[in-house]
Amino acid sequence: MVSYQNNISSIDNNADADIPVAQYVRMSTEHQRYSTENQQLAIAEYAKRHGMRIVRTYADAGKSGLRIDGRQELQQLLEDVQKSDIEYRAILVYDVSRWGRFPDPDEAAMYEQTCKRNGIQVIYCAEQFSNDGSLQSTIIKNIKRSMAAEYSRELSVKVFAGQTTLIKKGYRQGGSPGYGLRRQLIDENHNIKGMLKRGEHKSIQTDRILLVPGPPEEIETVNFIYRLFLNDGMPERDIANLLNNQKIISETGRPWTRAVVHQILTNEKYIGNNVFNRVSFKLKMRLEKNDPSKWVRKDGAFEAIVPIETFRQVQAVIEKRSKHLDDSHMLEILKAILARHGALSAIIIDEEDDAPSSMTYRNRFGTLLRAYSLIGFHPRRDYAYLEINRTLRKRYPDLISEITSNIEKRGGWVTSNPDNGLFTVNGELTISLVIARCKLGQNGRNRWIIRLDSSLKPDMTIVVRMAICNSTIFDYYILPLTDFSPETLPFKEFNTFTLDVYRVDTLELFYQLTSREALQEVA
Template identity: 55%
Template sequence: MNHLSSSRIGSTQYPYPVRAAAYVRMSTEHQQYSTENQAAALFLYAQQRNIEIVRTYADEGKSGLRLDGRHALKNLLEDIETGAADYSTILVYDVSRWGRFQDPDESASYEIRCKHAGVSVQYCAEQFVNDDSPVSSIIKSVKRTMAGEYSRELSVKVFAGQARLIERGYRQEGTAGFGLRQQFVDHTWAPKALLTRGEHKSIQTDRIILIPGPEEEVAIIGDIYRAFVEEGRSEQEIAGMLNQRGITTDLGRAWTRGTVHQVLINEKYIGNNVWNHGSFKLKNQRVRNSPEQWVRADGAFEPIVNKTLFNAAQAIIQSRSYRLSDEEMLDALRQLYLQQGSLSGLVIDEAENCPSSSAYLSRFGSLLRCYTLIGYTPDRDFSYIEINRGLREQYPHLVEETIEHIRSLGGRVTTDPENGLLTINEEFTVSLVLSRCRMTQAGSSRWIIRFDTGLFPDITVAVRMSPDGTQTLDYYLLPAIDMTVAKLTLAQQNEAGLEIYRFDSLEPLFVLARRTSLREMLS
């Protein structure tokens, strides 16, 4: 039986026509749920219940991870909240059509905004009635969490797959660059056709590698390196020389200090395949990753620059910043900010009288820290990057202090060097987790605890951190036997079933680990 039929339990047959709007979204990862299919299902649902669809809002091919770019949903909410809506209910295919947000509260907020404006929401493909009953509320909460978890798991799988391809020597993203070309190869690495700019592979099993480009372009790349290393010319001088010769970049543009600098620092010219310089996972803000997070395969391609020459160029670039003190580097960045009004890695690299962005990264650890030191606040909030970095620095100290305290009580602790799992007294295992505080759009605090289902620790110790990541708020000792989910979201105040695991210190863990001597037992 069609699950949209009028025999559905709890469905309503209206005695008079009810005006409705339909909202449909085709997610990029769920092409089979096209907007046309959703619209057809909603029409059938409406037809069986005496509902008239007077408007349709459609977001074509839009990811459900963020509201950005979903103009139809924005228009729907605006129409409802400004009183422009000429309908009393909204038909949506299922709960996940609002979005696959990592914070399930964000998905719920859009439904709540509709209801507050007096417009009800009906989920036409769900097996429950959206009647605000406790059962429907629980089901929606579970489905919103599952929708977000699906996106997270998909992101992890996609990243792992991309990383494996990089390590095998395949090109994953971006243009080839001046002096190089992209080539199709099949699964046996047999060469096929060259990939021209704007073209994409059409066969799933085909891969892309980099090969040397035309001889004249390869020679120009060599000229750039020799002019920089052997003649001592700056990037700006080299750009001027190339432009005078009428040579353009691979994009057909004039050379600049920044484009020359990128040629001088990119490892693809010595045959290395390096990926994950930046992250944009789950549609969060793009961040610049530290070198230890890069995925690489050295010697994957045929080099067109001698490695010794390349290393000499890197040494020159790094030495330029070493001649400046920290304050001098920051002052140069401060002056650039006053001139430009904003900062980015590209803006820094294009500036003639300023060290490169890679030099700031090497000296100060991150561009964000440099921005903070000169009083510049980017339009986007990247504070979580520094908080995460701080948590990574705190974590080893927490583990070390915990181990030392257990041993001082007579307990025995061993640490698995590969995964950090603690085994206490050969009796039970413990996983320590630092949980960053995340703020919802409504201003509420949330802490997400992910359980390592691969290690199966007997107890997960979740340490809730303050919003700035500098202070410990409390501890949750979560036994595996009672935790049946892969992820747990904690609020400021939680239900009694969770609060029984909350403690102000790690003393309960130390009690479990403490060993009492025979003399103490007999006294």
């Protein structure tokens, strides 16, 4: 165990001093020895032995150590240490790996340096080195950080190997089942335990999930889509419009889109094949689309709901439509689109059934603007945002309806003001909803366009940040009126600690805050 004198000599030379300290604990889903309770017991023993008094606890339970986003308590810690009235003088951490298993060891060092720069020392209680800034401790600590990062890489390899084995045995690994399919839960002896509903997950490690056919009416709709495409030559967008006109409900309850129909026409799970690793997000660093040669597959893993020959015929049509084009042919197609529309944008290109997607042009030519310049089109600005904004405006009432429904399910109620767009929850809290369009910045990172009406002054603003495709939600910010201004808004993917404390992946916490329970009246 580390010697007290070496570790906190910069704090106090008196070993009997009642030194106020904080503790940081983190547990992901690893071995029980890293439970937050076990960490706190070891830290408490260390603190008692060295004359310290724990006055604040930061605990990230169930959080990966690979990245700081999502670890709200560590973010809060880093924000607190930069305040002048901080109540503690050091931070106790069980070991280097609890601080983080960052793939880049320098990131862990940066966060520790933030503490040190503000006079708060980080002490690793279970490490066999003194964190005193000496050359020896610095070298050992950096080795430990590298070992923590390497552990993450090795674990990633082992997890992927385990997932690959399960895929080849025919078990489903994550993701929604898809329209026309359902997830069936079985135990280790293949006894059926029931169906998982949307949003539910298995809770026992030895349980497995299979894909099985869904309701007959959904299976018929899937095959109807294949017939429209193959026999009637109807493109995906027209099929989506037809399904919407016939009031057929999609898997998510949202309107059908060209992309959703295309996914049904191309995903092999509809002929029973289990395909994994199309995309990867290893070490939570970067989402990558993998080459088909890297896919992991098990053919015939599930019961098919589309005839295999029908599926192959559809793939042949799609492959012929999207056959590999050289640069000159792609540019000729782009010229034709420009001649038809008089302008170009990502959305205009993506709506062309017989043209490569805007992403294909980006991948081939680097950027859309470069592709534009090669055919002599030089827009003063990209007007695609107008179409995106129009789509997002149409989505606004659906989001309001969704939020209202979830509040009412929890006993609350909502009233809206058509004059200013604000809605009031439980007759006391005024809320403004803002949908933020996402765009790619010049540095290649996501940026959000957020505009607020400062004159409204709602008690709380819910900012819905869209993903780069602007069709799905990336995250939410729940911002109280008193803690932010139009100059300090979440424009970037990673913002200040002060701002990101209001970031959430879902609105569940907001719904809990607005819930109401009926009470019996006391006579």
